[in-house]
Structure formats: C-alpha cells, structure tokens
Amino acid sequence: MLILGIETATQQVSVAIGGHEGVLGMFEVSRGRRHAETLVPAIEFVCRQADIEIAEFGAIAVDIGPGLFTGMRVGLAAGKAIAQALRVPMIGISSLDLLAFPLRHADRTIAAVIDARKGEVFYAFYRPVPGGVQRVTEPCVGPVDDLVADLIARGQNVVCVGDGALRYRDEIEGDLHCDFAEQFVSFPSAAPLVQLAHARALREDWVNPWEIQPMYLRAPDAQINWTTRESAS
C-alpha cells in the first residue's frame, strides 16, 4: 500500500511517500516558514517525481503534534481533505514519536523535545526496543526547567533530540551530561512518519478522516483579537 505522509508541526514542512519497500520519495524544507504556500506544491512535486498518482494512496499519514498550532493545522487540514476526497483512512502519529524513532539504535533513553515557544517545550522520553522505540512517559508541555528536572531525576545518560533540545542546549547541559542528536534530525520528518504508518496500515490500525485528533497539549490562549478581526460577518 502507498502512503502519503504530511508533517508540518514545527518550522519544517516535510512530505514523503512510503510503500512496502520503505520511503519512495520525500521533500523537506525547514526555512521560510511558509507551510501553507509550500505543502500542496510539495505533495504535487513528490508525486510527480515518484511517478505516483494521488489516487493511488491507500492511506494518509499526518503528524498530529504536539507542535506549533497554526503550522500543525495546515498539514492536518490538507491531509484530512485528501483522505476525505480519496475515501481512504488516516494514520496520526505524534511529532515526538517521529523525533525519537530515527534514534532507535541508541543504547540509552531518548528525550524528544520540541520548542513550544514562550520558554516552554513539548517533550516525552523513549527507550529503544527491538525494531523501534517505546514511549515511557506521556507527552507533556512545560518550562525548560521542568525538562531539566526530569532529566536529572532519571539519573542516567540521555540523548536529546529536537529543535527544543537544541534551542535550550545550554540550559540542559548546565546541569547534567547529555548527548544531542544532529541538527538535521532535529525536526520531525515525514520519512519516519510513512515508515511507522506503513506498519500500522498493515494492522489496519487507522481512523476515518473526521476522527483524527490533533494533540495540542495546551489550552487555547483566550485572548480576543479585535484588531485583526477583519471579516467577522
């Protein structure tokens, strides 16, 4: 089965096509912050270069966050629309799972950390298991200090991955010894997304497009925007 993977939860836009052979094509850009402008042309481009028609997809996989709300919704809205139009199911996978999965050959605990702005991070801990990673804590959001306290409490050597880990590297390293994954794996990518989704698709572990739920982890900032309220009916 061919799977389209869409990932827009951080400043990166990532699109990949997966099949039983693995990743068949991908597009990735982490500069520019033009998620809405970039995503649909990127899907079109990857499909054309891989010589795959959109109608051939049997499932649509999306990153459901946590991440930057507006960016996340660009991918979710596009993914849901394509799945609805094709009448195919969706597979939602957390951005933190996508960060941890490429480090599955590590020999220690993995901390997946996404920059949540406002001095906070989204994070969860994983441990490598045969064939993948297993999440050992619930995804959460909190100040960088909370993450550092959690890392200290674990009292073991941890490898940190994600844009949040890199941004707050000094704070994290100030108190304990950690390793940090490379910059080029610091954003969740659609490549592990289609890989993980393919395994789930084989088990038919999927949902209808209207059932997919973003993982926001934060309540909406209930601030009313009077000035940009341009078009209220």
Add this chain to the structure above:
Amino acid sequence: MIVDDSTLVLGIETSCDETAAALVMGGYDVVSSAVSTQVDLHAQFGGVVPEIAGRAHLDLLNPMIARAIVEAGVTEDRIDAVACTVGPGLIGALLVGVSAAKALALTWNVPFIGVNHMEAHLYAAFLEDPTLEFPLVVLLVSGGHTMLIEMQGHGQYRLLGQTIDDAAGEAFDKVARFLGLGYPGGPAIDREAEDGDPEAIRFPRAMLHDGLDFSFSGLKTSVMNHVRKHPDVSAADVAASFQAAVVDVLVQKAQRAALQVGACGLVLGGGVAANSLLREQFLSACTQSGIRGFLPSRAMCTDNAAMIAAAGWHRLKSDGPTGLDAGAYPNLRLAFLS
C-alpha cells in the same frame, strides 16, 4: 477551461467564526450551502478567540464539505473548481480552509481559486437576484468593515466611503458588551431595542452631512458617557437610541451615494445587514428616493460559502485559476479603481 453556466464550484469559507462549504453552479445557482457557526464557542469570551476558531474550523470543515456535496446530490467528480477565502480574516482560521481547498483541488485535479472575502460579500446579492444591473452601490457592514462600494461591473469596484475608525459591527459588539447584553452584539442590541424608545436619547450622528465616510468611535464613547452619567437609564432605550443613530447614518449615506453615482440599484450586505431596523429603514429609504433596493436574505448577508463559490466563478472566468502556492492573507484588500 471553459467557464460557463454548468461550471460547478465548491466554495469554502473559514475566515472568522463560520465554517462553511457550498456548491454553486454557473456563478448564480446555489445548489447547496452548509454553514456551521461557532458563535457559542466564542460567546463566553465576548469576541472571536483566534485559536478557538482555528481548532473549530479543523473539526468542522470536513463535515461541512461532506454535507454540501450530499445535499447537492452530486458526485465529487462533477465538481469543476474549488474556491476558498484567502483573506481578509484571522490567519489561523484562513489557513485551515486554504490548506484543505488546495489539497482538494490537487486531489480532484481541478482549478483552485483564491477569493477575497469582501468581494464575495459583494456577490452575495447576485445569488438571490441575478438580474441586478450595474452600476450598483453596495453598503457593506460587518464586524470588520463599513464600506460604500460602487460596482461598475464584475471585478470593477470604486470605494465611495468607509469607516475612519470602528466598523459598525464592532460598535454593536462593544456597546452590547458595555451594556452587559452579551455577544454577538448585533443580535443582542437588536433584541434589546425592541422594547426601547429610539428617540429617548439623541446620540450624535457623526459626519452625517460630511462626505461618504463613517465614524462610530465617538458614538460608542457618548453611549458610555451617557450610561455613566445616568446609571438608572433603561438599557432598552440606550440600545434603541444607539441603534437608531447607527442606522440613520448608514442609510442616509447609502442613499446619498446611490443618488450621486446614479446607481441602478442599492444593495445591503455583511453581517450587520441582518439587523431588523437597518433592513426596514434601508427599504423605506429606497422606496422614498425611487432607487431599486435589494436586501439579501439574512443567511446570505452573514458569512457563507455560496458567496465564495460565486465570486470564485467570476474570478475563474476573468482571471483563471490561482496557483497552488497561494497562502492566506489576513490583511488582503479589495483592489479599487482609482
């Protein structure tokens, strides 16, 4: 691509707090129109909360699209183009519709059309009366805008006047909030005013005889000052007198604009056009001055996707499709003739 009477356009609207999808054929014939309002989600905050709107659009858009297609009784392969509001509006809200619309256009391999929400409001009247003739003067009153626009032809607009401060709808919201009448302010003031005397308090009619621009900020302030000075005043009288002042200015200026331009018709549009006093006075002013007046239904005045599909059909016919690299433009303006 030939754009004609049988071209079926799916319209999508997510610029503020209504999630809507509709199918319109040939630019005029509304085949289906589904609207889900989020007003209850925002009411407790007394205004539209952008992040709540974004979340709700993501939940509601797919069901609205499905409903529009089912109600139309067509299959998806019959849809010739997808039109969507690209601005103005709340960025996070707009992006949900734009992303979904472009993805649908790509999947169905049909043109995408980015639509200006304000232009769509101008087209709402044509959906109910395709015989309207140019030049038309449109009084567009909403939570974000108060404008008098001359439509000289399709896509040919001249700005005759606009608010220099608050939009009329914004004034309604702020006064309603001040009086503790709840949100949204338009319907709340409308209801409260039913039991009030519109002549109880003579609120100022700013710039009434001075050009075609509007100003509502002073009126809002004088309502607040009056209530502070007379704490026992009846809220119904204040609401009725405030509403009368707003409507007076709107109607007199619209009438004057139509006469100045020699318009074939005067049209009311935007969410505030649902106000009952405005509807009544608008029609009587038209009758009195011999101008052909047109009042779209309340459903067509408030945000909906049929008007997006209609404006999209006209844009597709005149300019062709929009690129799939389009984004959302929160401050998008209408292009006016100078």
